[in-house]
Each structure stands twice: as structure tokens, then as C-alpha cells.
Amino acid sequence: MDAASTQDIITSAEIFDAVYQFLKWLLLSFGYYKIFEKCAVNKKWAFVPLVREYKLGVCADREYEARIYTILTLASALIRLARYFFDPESLSYALLGVLMLSCMIGQLVYSIRIILGLIQIFGRRKRWLFMFILFETPTTLYWGLSSKFQPLKKMGLKEMTVESSDAHLQDIADGLTVNITDRTVTDFFRKKALLKDIHMTIPKGHMVLLLGGSGAGKTTFLNAVTGYEKANASIQLRENDLYKDYEKVKYDVGFVPQQDLMRGSDTVLLTLSDAAMMRLPADVSFTERRKRVQAVLDEFGLAAIKNSLVDKLSGGQRKRLSIAMEYISNPTLFILDEPDSGLDGVVAKGLFKKLRSIADTGKIVIVITHTPDRVIDLFDDVIVLAKDSSRTGRLAYYGSVENARKFFRKDTMEEILLSINQKEEGGEGRADEFIMKCAKALKKDTKRKAG
């Protein structure tokens, strides 16, 4: 065989290999295209390397793993590229090889996690993992094309089906006016709407219950209202625009987190004194500050234990101290994220009574709680947030507690919560219905006021 014919054979083999690789890629991409279609994930990404792996993770409800996998794949490719610039005999080349191997091990682990997630979403047995690893292309095609393989829940974003109210409420003089158009985040390769179309006015002196299922956007809503995480919105607290004057107005907003985030090695008195120094204006004299600290200690029943270490306090005492730390600056808007978590019924009731008395002094108190019915008589209003069909937090109701019962045709807050929760969460899955009803009511109300 002469040299020319040998060259011809090698070239043909290369061409055959290239065609085979292309066909394999095409078939694999098509398989993923069909899987993405089933998961309601944007199908075109099935043909884009890197993004495809990430989107598969979204499909499999393993978004975090998908991110790591994508980063590892990218790093691995970059290292492979970098190795071309080094001498294969050099130490740097060998070190890059070690790094690449580490990335590849990581890729394998994370791809297994993603595939297992996909298998779980499709409700299949774990043994399919081996099929995906050994015969990726035919398995993907089979899953994509066969109608027997359907996801139990669709993780991709669907088109919005619930219309917006397009409302914009007029500011009220002595209260909180919330006009949130939307709150979105761009997360890796996709834009997510966390909140949309939430409008309300809360008068001063009102104690408001914030109700919503898991992931409905309660904390996102509160962060948007307080200006901590800004939304496409206008938030007016009395005469102040919370977003424009955030640095100044933030001291007029007290936010008590769910956990009691305090240093256990400090005493109650010193914790409160430091909070007073941080939150009260700088020109407040030492004497005035001390008086304020003493007054708050008395008001929250902490005077007797003021010299105790925070670590030694009971759950109820710690919670009161956590609230007192925010209350020390006498904020107009007072927000509490599950203040009753970990407290028994009697202590929780006492705490809510205290919050009621704070609201009665002309403050606005907004509270998230998962056990609202035992203290519902203390609230004036209720905000109900729910996830719509595109999993965006929307307003399902805002108004008095009594009207909420009529609106949802339920007797208790827990029943209301069940009615808006998704079916896979054990709820009735009627969120869209109430969001629509609420949006229509808001639209009607806005038109009436404008007219």
C-alpha cells in the first residue's frame, strides 16, 4: 500500500468519525429538545452546549447542581485549552492535568445528581441512571419521544396566565402605600419573576397578617417593602419614599428576623444599649439613650434579667429581646418574620398581644406566622400571597380578616392557606382563581376611585 492511499484511508476515517460525532450530537440534542418540551423549558437550548446541561438541571429540579456542573464543564474546557500553551514535559502542564482531572471527577458526580433528579421528576426507577451513563443518546431519545415518559411536575417557566390589575394606588397620608409592579432576578441563564402586581395601602395603627404558602414570596415581599431588596416599585411610608431615601428611612423600619440573631456572650442590657447606639440618632444624649433603653426593658419585661447573658435566656425572652432591639428606635413600620416560631401557645399569645399594643400606638405592624388562627382576633387586616401558575408571588387578597373569610369562603386562615396552596403541596391549587379575582377587584376599585 503506498503512502498516498494510506493517507486517503486516514482521511476517510476522520470524515466518518466527524459525521458520526455530528449525528450523535444531533440525535442527543433532539432527545433533550423533546425532554425540555415536556418540562416546559425553552427547547432551543438543547442544541447549545453548556446551557443544555444547565437547563437539564432546571428540568430535573436540580438547579444548584446544574450551576456547579456548568461551571466545572467550563473550567475543564478552559484548562484543556490552556494546556496547549505549555510544554507537555513541564510541571505546569502536569498541574493543569491534575486540575482538569479534579474538574472531571466533579462533573461526573454532579451529572449523576442531575440525572437522578430527572429520574425522580419523571417518577422512574433509579436504575435508569446506568442507561443514561452507558447509552446516553438512545436513552435520551427514548425519554424524549415516548409518551409514556412524562414529568410529574413541570419545572420550567410557563407563560403568565393570570392577568395583571395594572393598578397604581394613591399614597395615603399616614400609612404605608405599596405599589409593586414586579420583582425579578436574573439567575444564571434565566430571568425569574419573584413578585408581580402587588398593590395595597395600609393605614397607621393596623396590625396585618401576612399569609402565604412556602415559596409564595412572603420574605421577598417584606424585603421589597422595606427597601432592603429593591423591586420595580414605589413604596411610600408616610411622606417618605422608601426607595429614594432608603439610607435615612431605614431607621424608621424595624425588621425582626425569624431567628434570634444576637450574640449569646453579651448581656441583655449591653445588647440593647449597643442596638440603641446603632439605631438612635447620633445626637441623642447618653442620658436620653439610657432612659430609652430602660423604658424598652420595662416595656418588654426584660428589666429583671437585664444582666443575664443572652445565651441563658428562654425562647420567649430571647424573642422579646430580638423585638426590643428593633423597637428601640421607635420605628413607624414594624415587621416580624414568624415571631412565634419555637414558642408555646401561651407565650406566643402574650407576644402577639404586645404587638397589638404596639400597633395601637399608631405603628404599622406586619407579621408572618404559620399559626394565625390562635391569634387572628388581634389582627385588623390580612395579606394573602400565592404562587400563580408561573410560580410568581402574587396578591390573592388584601383586606379585613372578616372579608377574607367571605372572599375565600373559608372559616379559618389555615383553610384559606390550603385553598391557595399547590396540589402537590397538599392544597386545593386554587391560587390562580383568587389572584384573578383579587386583580379584578383591585382594577374595579381603581377605576371607581379614578372615576
Added chain:
Amino acid sequence: MIMAEKNAKIRHQGRVSQTLIYLGKLFRMLVFQNDWKVLPMSAVIAGLVCFVVGANLFKTMEGTLMGSFAMACICIWNGFFNSIQVIVRERPIIKREHRSGLHITAYVAAHMIYQAFLCLCQTVITLWVCHIARVTFPARSMFFSNSVIDLGITLFLITYCADMMALMVSAFVHTTTAAMTVMPFLLIFQLVFSGGFFSLSGSALKVTNFTIAKWGLTALCSQGDYNSLPMVTLWNTMVKMENVEYDGLKPVSQALNTIKEQNMQDELLKWSGTQNQNAKYDFSPDNVKKCWGFLILYIFVYSGIAVISLEFIDRDRR
């Protein structure tokens, strides 16, 4: 509008006042929490190192290199342990306080002052333990009348620089587990790339410029007048080869006897040292100033990175 104007005029505590508030908290923690334990721990570690390498420190070239390396290592160890968990363990608390007006620069500044105090105490303790263990301090001083003060500054800067590096890690990671996982890697990196104890060449040698251990070790060896010290390796090797025979003779033994008879042992050790001098360990203030300069630079770089990474604390997941 009146309310808005009123709000605009209200001033809250600035960075300096906040630094003082947090400094108070940290010193209270020193007493009420377990932070004070790092002080006796530094005494124990210094005692162990003095026991193992103290005898030849600042006496012979080998003893000085090994001892200085060990001293740099204990300083780095102390620094790392001082602050590797201090920020990460209270990260959710910082997030809450940042939300209600805490300046991150004030918070980090308070930590820097407090950690400087801890490092200073540890340096004094280490020097005191060395004194008790009868470690010979360098005979000549460079900047102050007493060489102990010169040495103390170097030990303090090494400890403080390591402390700031650990503070940076503590500000960067999100869990104490992650911090404690990263720490051994950093420690090994410092030890391997100290540039004096292990032979490195090429790009690996350049990497040593980024380690605290390299600048600490270089400063300590310079202050210990490494290049004027005798080297004993040659003598010890010759003694080990004393009984080697060649053509029925014992040439090494004969040479050793001649050196001993002519009382040239010290001269040989000195001569051996002269052949192994290292320009970077010259007893020169410029050398030491350069090392201190790099350590100070890294202190600011690490604390700067700590501030920047903590500024993003609001993005922490709930």
C-alpha cells in the same frame, strides 16, 4: 414633606463610633466567650517549639533556619486560629446588623484592632516563653537597642498578617465547616512555599513571594545574622564518615584528628558557613524593612478583601 426633611437631617453613628461599639463587643467576647484561650494556647505551642528547636536557634546556620521556620510556623498557626471563625460564626448576625445600619468597614476595623491586640499578646507570650526556655536571642540589634524588640516586631507582623488572611477567609466563606476545611490548605501552602526550607525553583520560587512564611522566615534569618553563623552539617557528616576506609586507611578520621589537634574546628565551621551564605539573609536593615513592608502590604490587602466580600453579605441566602 416635613417628615422627609426631618429624616434627611437625622444623623446616625458614623464609622468611628461604630468601630468603638464593636470593639467593646469583641473585648467582652474575649472575657465571656472562649477567645481568651488562644493566649495560653500560644504559650504551649511556643514551649513545644522551643523544646524541639530552641537549642540551636541563632547559634548555627541550620539551627537558625530550622528554628526561624518553626517560629514563623507557630506565628502563622496562632494567627490562623485567632480569626478563622470570628466572622463566619456570626454571619447571620452581621447580615441583620448591616440591614439596620452597620458599616462593614467599621466592623472589620474593630476586628483589626482587636486582633492586633491578641497578636501582640501572643507575641509577648512567645518571646517570654523563649526567654524562659533559655533560647539565645540575636547578639546584634538592627533598629532598637534590644534585639528582642526587633524580633518581636517581626513575630507580631507574621502573626497579624496570618490573622488577617484567616479573617479574609472567615469573611469569604459562609460556614464554619468551610472555613476549617480551607485552613489546612492555606497552612500547607505557607509551609511548602516558605522558600527557605524546601528547595524550589522556577515559577514555584516566584510563588513564595506571595506567602507570609517567606517574608517572615527571611526577616527572622536576617535578624539572627544567619550569614555570620557557623555551619555544622559538614562537620557532622564527617564525623558520621569517620570509619570509612580507603586502601586500608581512614582518611576522614585522619583529617578530623588533624583539625582537632590544630584546634581548627571553629574555623572550619565558620569557613563552611561562609561557603553557604545567602544574600537574602544578610544582616541588613533594608532586608528586614523589605520583609516588613511586604507583610504590612498583605495585611492591608487581606483586610481590604475581607471588607469587599462582606459588603455582599446582603446576598446571602436566607
